[in-house]
Amino acid sequence: MKKLLILVAAFTLSAGxxxxxxxxxxxxxxxxxxxxxxxxxxxxxxGKMxxxxxGKMxTMDKEMTMxxxxxxxxxxxxxxxxxxxxxxxxGDMMDMHGKMKKMKMDKMEHKx
Numbered sequence: 001m002k003k004l005l006i007l008v009a010a011f012t013l014s015a016g017x018x019x020x021x022x023x024x025x026x027x028x029x030x031x032x033x034x035x036x037x038x039x040x041x042x043x044x045x046x047g048k049m050x051x052x053x054x055g056k057m058x059t060m061d062k063e064m065t066m067x068x069x070x071x072x073x074x075x076x077x078x079x080x081x082x083x084x085x086x087x088x089x090x091g092d093m094m095d096m097h098g099k100m101k102k103m104k105m106d107k108m109e110h111k112x
Contacts (some may be wrong), residue, residue: 041070043093043103049076070100 042060043102045051049060049072063073076088078100088094093103 041095042088044056044076044090045087046090049074049088066094066096066098070094070098 037054039052041052042064043052051058051060051064060072060074063071064072065074071079072088073079076092077085078088079085079096091103092100095101
């Protein structure tokens with residue numbers, strides 16, 4: 001009876017360890033995804049629209065719609081969800097959530 005009790009206790013503890021490992025991997029994957037989303041976005045550089053995707057910079061070849069409904073065109077025209085439009089200037093950047101930022105030119109040089 002003691003052997004059976006020890007066997008059940010050992011099995012229960014080992015099952016908890018395996019479950020924890022799976023949760024850690026899921027959390028790591030979610031964190032990686034969130035970190036890559038922070039880097040992703042559009043920016044105007046030297047009069048051209050560029051797109052950052054998974055840490056790689058490439059020319060923007062099609063219009064993109066951000067999470068908040070803002071649409072960014074390949075010529076730098078930005079159309080907000082409420083219908084307002086604006087034109088991006090060199091150094092302007094928009095993340096995938098639709099939030100506009102101003103990037104310093106020296107940082108842009110390092111990314112290229």
